[in-house]
Amino acid sequence: MEVVGCGLGAGAVPEVLFVAAEDRGGPDVERLVAEVLGRGSRVFTLARGVAARVADTVTPHPVFGIFAMTDVALDDVAVPTLAVACVDVRDPGNAGTVLRTCDAAGVELVVCCGGTVDPFNPKTVRASAGSIFHISVVVSPEAGPALRWLHEAGLTVYGTDARGADYASADLRAPSAFVLGNEAAGLPELLLRQLDGTLAIPMAGRAESLNVGVACAVLCFEALRQRRSTH
Secondary structure: OHHHHHHHHOOOOOOEEEEEHHHOOOHHHHHHHHHHHHOOOEEEEEOOOHHHHHOOOOOOOOEEEEOOOOOOOHHHOOOOOEEEEEEOOOOHHHHHHHHHHHHHHOOOEEEEEOOOOOOOOHHHHHHOOOHHHOOEEEEEOOHHHHHHHHHHOOOEEEEEEEEEEEHHHOOOOOOEEEEEOEOOOEOOHHHHOOOOEEEEOOOOOOOOOOOHHHHHHHHHHHHHHHHHHOO
């Protein structure tokens, strides 16, 4: 329900809404159904037990909405002051966490490229907790053209790499983009050479690395902190 509600709040209208029969009649569900019907969409009730069979979660949600994909072309995007590009980020939960983090930190653009999981994968959409409706998302099959666009738009493009400079030393008040790599392999050397620099997150414990969603949060909220301190 949270994701469907976020979609409606962002002005998106589902093509169709399915409601589990066992949850029909609940006040929250009925309010959502009324809003969807009021916007001209269709609503169907699923027979008892059907939601549990078709859902890919242990505890199925009471409603299922089908929305049109919201990705846009790079040429149609306003030049951002803060962007994130995902390269070969394959886990849908991680990708969804990145979207949710970017939304919370004020990132204006997320580019999914170079083998990254489909941002409209149901697991990614759920992990985004509806943030996929709040932020511009671009799907680019290749990372190269996306990085060139970011450079030409005037952003300083940083990669994440354990050999990079301490992220806290970077001046992130200027228009910036963070490029996040594969969960296990990181960013390929060829791609690293196309960046303006690389940033690392120093760690005090024995963990070898951070989850890509956590790394994204550290970097994006550092950018937000620096920008807020200038006001």
